[in-house]
Amino acid sequence: MAEQLKEPTKLENDVMDALSEVLDPELGIDMVNLGLIYGVTVTDGACQITMTLTTMGCPIGDILNDAITKAAESVVGITSCKIDLVWEPVWDLSRMSRYAKVALGIHE
Template sequence: MVDEMRKESAVTDLQDRMLEQLSKVIDPELRIDLVNLGLIYGLSMDDNVVTVTMTLTTMGCPISAVLEQMIQSSLEKLPEVDEVKINIVWEPAWSPDKMSQVARMTLGYYN
């Protein structure tokens, strides 16, 4: 039981640190980080390979390759991460409702 709790704590710590790194990845067009934009849907790790499940604000986003490189660079700074894979999904579709309150206020989006 104690070992399971330690393992869960370590996983939570790593996920928190991954989210902290991703909060430093700023969308060059919107000037808000990917976490506050609500673009990150999930993080998983297997054998030191992180898979980021995310979406983009629009299909055919012209800066998707730039964002992917920024995400990889950011997460690879963590000592536990050897490789980053990015899984872009379109379901559920992104909408401004997925943004944090901070992002909404920054962009002047009020609903």
């Protein structure tokens, strides 16, 4: 039997909204539209963000980590934030929103 995906809570949606304000400084597009945020889970105020980076050796990883943590913790009701950086599934251009593709001049 297929596992059903859980509908995000209002708090999880609020965190995603906050993350949409975190821009990749090299590309000028936010982390959500770039498709780098794979999931947000909030349990008793503790937020866990599952995400990736465009490349494994991304030189701005620490900057993004700080900005993402700050954005998540700015949401009322979030008491802490843990980032789970993953490399599977691998990020590629198909994860980007239409907005991000247009903004970067990528035409498919």
